[in-house]
Amino acid sequence: MGPLTEAARGALAARMADVVGRAHVVSEPSELLVYECDGLTHGRTRPALVVLPGSTAEVAEVVKAARAAGAPIVPRGAGTGLSGGARPVPGCVVVSLARMTRILGVDLENGTVRVEPGVINLDVTRAVAGAGWYYAPDPSSQGVCTIGGNVAENSGGAHCLKYGFTTNHVLAARLVLDDGLVLDVGGTAADAPGYDLLAPLVGSEGMLGIVTEVTLRLLRKPETTRTFLAIFPSSDEAGDAVSQIIAAGILPAAIEMMDSLAIQAAKAATGLDWPEDCALLLMDADGPAPEVEHVHRRASEIARACGARAVQVPRDEAERQLMWKGRKSAFAAVGRISPNYLVEDGVIPRSEIASVLREIGRLAAEAGLRVANVFHAGDGNLHPLVLYDARNPGEEERAAHLGGDILRLCIRVGGSITGEHGVGAEKAAYMAEQFTPEDLDTMMKVRCAFDGGALFNPGKVFPTPRLCGEKPGPYEPHPVERAGLAERW
Amino acid sequence: MPDRRPIDDCVHCGFCLPVCPTYFSWASEMDSPRGRVDLARALADGQVALSPTTVAHLDRCLGCLACQPACPSGVRYGLIIEEARARVEDSNVRPAGDRLFRAFLFSLFPYPARLRAVAAFLWLYRVTGLQWLVRESGLLRLLSARLAALEALAPPVTWHHLTASLPARVPAEGTRRARVGLLGGCVQRVFFPGVNEATLRVLAAEGIEVVVPPGQGCCGALSAHAGRPAEAARLARDLLERFEGLELDAVVTNAAGCGSHLKDLGSHFPGDPALAARARAFSAKVRDVSELLAAMPPVAPRGAQACRVAYHSACHLGHAQGITRQPRELLQGIPGLTLVELARGEECCGSAGIYNLVEPEAAEEIGRRKADAVVAAAAPILAAANPGCALHIQRMLRERGAAVQAAHPIELLDASLRAARPRGG
Amino acid sequence: MSAPRPGSGADGILGVEPRLVFEPAGEAEAREAMQACARDRLRVAFVGGGTDLGLGNPPSGLDAVIRTGRMARVLEHAPHDQIVRVEAGITLSALQAALLPHRQRLALDPPFPARATAGGLLCANGFGPLRTARGSARDLVIGATFIRADGVLAHGGGKVVKNVAGFDLPRLLFGSLGTLGLVTSVNFRLHPLPEEEATLAFPGLSPAAVRGLVGDMRQAQLEPAAVAAIWAGGSLDLLVRFEGFGPGVSGQVERLLAVAGKARASGGRLAPPQAAAAWARQQTAREVGPFRARLAIPPASLEVGTRALGTLLAALPGGAAVWYPTLGLGFAGGAPSGAEAVATAAGDARGALATSGGWLAVNDAPPEVRARLDAWGPAPATLALQRRLKAQLDPEGRLAPGRFVGGI
Structure with missing residues (x-):
């Protein structure tokens, strides 16, 4: 697909305006520039058009029109993603689902809610909190990010160690395919016969189609939640405490860790009175009261035994919320202590936390850069934030290298290059280091089943995309000696 | 190394999106804070030219600053939008009609005397029945949505509005605990004279002596927010000089927009360090009336006021000054009063300075949302600490046929204090 | 590679007998077997413990069967990370026995645990009442290796519980009944064995009463680990199990008894032998x-x-x-x-x-x-998409042909 000519772009804009209304088509260059990136700001790329459909039927028509014009489609939710998943590709139509914000139905008897993709994650919980329910996956951007984006990225969050990721909470989805066909996948009754199409769909980073409705599983609010903040001399002791707590058979609702630099940033953003030269663990235990009290006590004891200088318990819900706000705003708050930064999202086996952090420290020193660490310690999901100042010549490149080295380190210890932010545009190059060409080819085949023409979000996730039906030479089975086999038969 | 500009602080995280009223309305990123920062950056870097489209998106910003407290990176959005607006005003991009309308507004609002003349006209307009005729006929809307907005906003002016004046000094009752200067405001003084009077009574009852420097004009907030820095600086300087040398513990305002502007006066005199220093000293003393009262233990007895009151958090109080707790505490201190919160309570009402006059359609859409929330709260009284909000929400409620009365929190407190006195006096 | 042996009636799937049976002893041999099948275009099906061979339709034709019984090793167990990597043919009982010394388990409790294999748990969706708290194999799988119809070995997921790199191939295999590939190894998330457990039984409830009591339990914010209602001639015997630490379990038992009392459901806590018998009954x-x-x-x-x-x-x-x-x-x-x-x-x-x-x-x-009843029922609206998926991974339709939904 080549880029559209200006005339074709105009014609497509007019066609889109017929579908969604003129007010919901963005086509002026000075307006398109605000859609050049998502939460990741490098590699800005201007789309040909931005279209904001308001219904499934409109999405289907938009898809058909874009396909007919030969323009790829980049779906977009709130544009908070940190891997460039919603970054436009040249000549594309960005389909923003931001207008589809209705909560279509709440069914507490079955513990489900049906929403449009533009509904903000936290608004799902707000809609059912009064009745004592909530939606479990809680990415740090949950006050902003949308369910459609969560489905695309298989978003996690602090509390997914105990409660699982988006994929564990999506029961059904309405999907618009590349030919505009609308399909319902999954259902409120479990395990419907047939392939689990939700499995590849959730986490497909917008490459299989556009989801226009999602049925989510809701959870009953736990009876009690207890939180503590443990202050350790360094990440070594804190990492050890995480391992020991889990080894004691405790499954915390969340267990988060911040190092000294991350603490500085969080303090700058929230005015929290946290000590600095230390590592912090923030742990939630939730569930029935007697169980929670027991777990809370045991975990606090373990933290102290592992060398915690202090274990603080919030006085009330407001203080607890503030502690969490400190944790959840830490990413963006790093902007307060550094002009620029890169966010990485590696995963490592939990038992490797202390050693990997030491190695990250060594790599950072070598590169002459600072790295702030704030992460979901319970599941080993690191968020190293590589700090740099783009005004210093060469520093941005050094930061990018360091980020890459950190990801390679994660792969080396048996982990992953992304735990929740997705591969997107940014980490596609590292996929080939985590997966074999055969693995990637298999994933590509799944893509081809859904979107044979690579209409949706082309160029993301896969390091070397190829066309569907193209025969990849090196992936043929090794020839087996026919004669030898025949003999054995 | 080039200096870091406020626009460089934005990391594009999007945390500002859900709190932005215009993004909530239209879901387009051009009408979101981070989108406008992108636009402002592109303008500053010369990547795009000022065009009617870019100006439209900048104009559509309410300037409510809800994005500031929501921003983890601490982006000073207020500075960015004011600078971008100044760029617009310095250019010739606006059509002549638009320029004229804006010039007309700014020849009116900052001047209490001129506003009083308008009030006199409005009084005649109402009592002669002309208003009924104009509203019924829809005549103005045919001519211009903006003129219709201006007309619809006009509050029911009474004889009191035309005759009210403020005393130069009100002594403290009982032991004097503080001496403050009162900022009369422009819109406040003319259209809500009761608010200033209530403020004086409450402060006096709480043992605070109040002086009201004569000859006060506008503080310049409206001009500054609309990208007219020179005019704003001139007005601010005039005001500053009225208060200097008065030996005050604080300068008190009951108008949120004025308060937020006056607390940050130092940044408005970039070319005059001496004046900037004086402005900073002045800013350090500025307090919203609720802030002042909440910082002192109450001494005046409160009388019961059995009513449900919905609280509207004015943007320039809540978002710009971070004053959210104090007015609520004052209201909750009134025995018998039930305070109810509005859905999306921290959202702007659409008034936003002159916004409802220059962007009437958007202001109406946002205002209708607020009116819906007020009606849903089922409270007969709406407390709002800013005259612009009160005017706009009252108008939206009027059009909805809802019988909700708007009052400044200080008026409710005043009523409570008066109820506690032997003869209600 | 060990030579395939000729098939017999005992190797048949729903009466369809294969000519050849491969019994690979590991991934390399499994791959050779798959490549041999690919080369000769053999229709092939996979058999683990054979506990769910009755699921779905008989194969439309079968040349070979690959049995995974000799691929039964624990490849890696990282107790601190609470993950395990096993060959597909390991039985659930053998796996649990290997985990027991570390006081860990794979939180699945399907029938026939002595026969059910890791690969089968994933591909045939083996689960039991513990799914209430811990989910199904879909929720516990974190990685898988499988061999495609063309003999290519592919991995998906990994060894860490949190991982969104690439499309979710392991979950795609969930319930796929061997129609997309031969699973050779599975990585599972593990859970600690509970310190304490308690089972309560409420016999003779009407279905409405069961629904009511389960709703009340949820309303009371109780978190049962396992719930099952055994059919008892029109009424239901409800079993509820709590697991966790001592104080939590006993606290929840008391609360449930109070909730049940209010709902006039009579029942009580079972002593361990009775509890074991009751859960065995639901399995039987x-x-x-x-x-x-x-x-x-x-x-x-x-x-x-x-x-x-x-x-x-x-x-x-x-x-x-x-x-x-x-x-x-x-x-x-x-x-x-x-x-x-x-x-x-x-x-x-x-x-x-x-x-x-x-x-x-x-x-x-x-x-x-x-002969009188379709195994799956009416074809789902997504059938065309499912067929495309199958066609991508098994273009010749040789893997367990005809066994799956819509004749896939």
């Missing part, structure tokens, strides 16, 4: 045959589900059934009074479930019943 209820079916409905429509159990059991004299009220899933099995009768009953039950958004699938059935 899923093991009786030769006819077996699984049923699903949105959980709140419990009575629709249990009525469907009743419909089936009327044609399965002396049969057994269990309903999982928190999951909206149930099983019924027994000896048909007649092929026509049970096929009609299953059709009726299927129709009733479908009107409430549910379904019925045949887990096992004698040939004469199969």
Whole structure:
């Protein structure tokens, strides 16, 4: 697909305006520039058009029109993603689902809610909190990010160690395919016969189609939640405490860790009175009261035994919320202590936390850069934030290298290059280091089943995309000696 | 190394999106804070030219600053939008009609005397029945949505509005605990004279002596927010000089927009360090009336006021000054009063300075949302600490046929204090 | 590579006998077997413990079977990370035995644990009442290795519990019945064995009372680990198990008794031997045959589900059934009074479930019943997409042909 000519772009804009209304088509260059990136700001790329459909039927028509014009489609939710998943590709139509914000139905008897993709994650919980329910996956951007984006990225969050990721909470989805066909996948009754199409769909980073409705599983609010903040001399002791707590058979609702630099940033953003030269663990235990009290006590004891200088318990819900706000705003708050930064999202086996952090420290020193660490310690999901100042010549490149080295380190210890932010545009190059060409080819085949023409979000996730039906030479089975086999038969 | 500009602080995280009223309305990123920062950056870097489209998106910003407290990176959005607006005003991009309308507004609002003349006209307009005729006929809307907005906003002016004046000094009752200067405001003084009077009574009852420097004009907030820095600086300087040398513990305002502007006066005199220093000293003393009262233990007895009151958090109080707790505490201190919160309570009402006059359609859409929330709260009284909000929400409620009365929190407190006195006096 | 042996009747899948049987002893041999099948375009199906071979349709044709029984090693167990990597043919019992010294388990409790294999748990969706708290194999799988029809070895997921790199291939294999590839190894998330557990039984409840009590339990914010309602001639015997630390378990037991008392459901805590017997009873209820079916409905429509159990059991004299009220899933099995009768009953039950958004699938059935009853029911609206998926990964349609939904 080549880029559209200006005339074709105009014609497509007019066609889109017929579908969604003129007010919901963005086509002026000075307006398109605000859609050049998502939460990741490098590699800005201007789309040909931005279209904001308001219904499934409109999405289907938009898809058909874009396909007919030969323009790829980049779906977009709130544009908070940190891997460039919603970054436009040249000549594309960005389909923003931001207008589809209705909560279509709440069914507490079955513990489900049906929403449009533009509904903000936290608004799902707000809609059912009064009745004592909530939606479990809680990415740090949950006050902003949308369910459609969560489905695309298989978003996690602090509390997914105990409660699982988006994929564990999506029961059904309405999907618009590349030919505009609308399909319902999954259902409120479990395990419907047939392939689990939700499995590849959730986490497909917008490459299989556009989801226009999602049925989510809701959870009953736990009876009690207890939180503590443990202050350790360094990440070594804190990492050890995480391992020991889990080894004691405790499954915390969340267990988060911040190092000294991350603490500085969080303090700058929230005015929290946290000590600095230390590592912090923030742990939630939730569930029935007697169980929670027991777990809370045991975990606090373990933290102290592992060398915690202090274990603080919030006085009330407001203080607890503030502690969490400190944790959840830490990413963006790093902007307060550094002009620029890169966010990485590696995963490592939990038992490797202390050693990997030491190695990250060594790599950072070598590169002459600072790295702030704030992460979901319970599941080993690191968020190293590589700090740099783009005004210093060469520093941005050094930061990018360091980020890459950190990801390679994660792969080396048996982990992953992304735990929740997705591969997107940014980490596609590292996929080939985590997966074999055969693995990637298999994933590509799944893509081809859904979107044979690579209409949706082309160029993301896969390091070397190829066309569907193209025969990849090196992936043929090794020839087996026919004669030898025949003999054995 | 080039200096870091406020626009460089934005990391594009999007945390500002859900709190932005215009993004909530239209879901387009051009009408979101981070989108406008992108636009402002592109303008500053010369990547795009000022065009009617870019100006439209900048104009559509309410300037409510809800994005500031929501921003983890601490982006000073207020500075960015004011600078971008100044760029617009310095250019010739606006059509002549638009320029004229804006010039007309700014020849009116900052001047209490001129506003009083308008009030006199409005009084005649109402009592002669002309208003009924104009509203019924829809005549103005045919001519211009903006003129219709201006007309619809006009509050029911009474004889009191035309005759009210403020005393130069009100002594403290009982032991004097503080001496403050009162900022009369422009819109406040003319259209809500009761608010200033209530403020004086409450402060006096709480043992605070109040002086009201004569000859006060506008503080310049409206001009500054609309990208007219020179005019704003001139007005601010005039005001500053009225208060200097008065030996005050604080300068008190009951108008949120004025308060937020006056607390940050130092940044408005970039070319005059001496004046900037004086402005900073002045800013350090500025307090919203609720802030002042909440910082002192109450001494005046409160009388019961059995009513449900919905609280509207004015943007320039809540978002710009971070004053959210104090007015609520004052209201909750009134025995018998039930305070109810509005859905999306921290959202702007659409008034936003002159916004409802220059962007009437958007202001109406946002205002209708607020009116819906007020009606849903089922409270007969709406407390709002800013005259612009009160005017706009009252108008939206009027059009909805809802019988909700708007009052400044200080008026409710005043009523409570008066109820506690032997003869209600 | 070890040579394939000729197939026999015992290697057949629903009466379809393969010519050849491969029994690879590891991934390399499995791959050679798959490559041999690819080269010779052999139609091939995979057999683990054989506990769910009755699921779905008989293969439309079969040249070879690959048995995974000799691929039964624990490849890696990282107790601190609570993950395990196992070969596909390891049985659940063997795996649990290997984990026991570390006081860990794979939180799945399907029937036939001594035969059910890791690969089968994933591909045939093996689960039991513990799914209430811990989910199914879909929720516990974190990685998988499989061999495609073309003999290519592919991995998905990894060894860490949190991982969104690439498309989710392991979960795509969930319930795919060997039609997408031969799973050679599976990585699972593990859970610690609970310090304490307690089972309560509430016998003789009506379906409405079961639904009510389960709702009350949820309302009271209790968090049971396992819930099952065993069919007892029209009424249901409800079993509830709590797991965790001592104080939590005893606290929840008391609370549930109070909640049940209010709902006038009589019952109490069972002593460990009785508890074990009760849970064994629900498992046995899923093991009786030769006819077996699984049923699903949105959980709140419990009575629709249990009525469907009743419909089936009327044609399965002396049969057994269990309903999982928190999951909206149930099983019924027994000896048909007649092929026509049970096929009609299953059709009726299927129709009733479908009107409430549910379904019925045949887990096992004698040939004469199969002749009268489709194993999967009406084709889903997504069938075309499912066929495309199959065609991408198995373009020649050689893997377990015809076994799956819509003849896939």
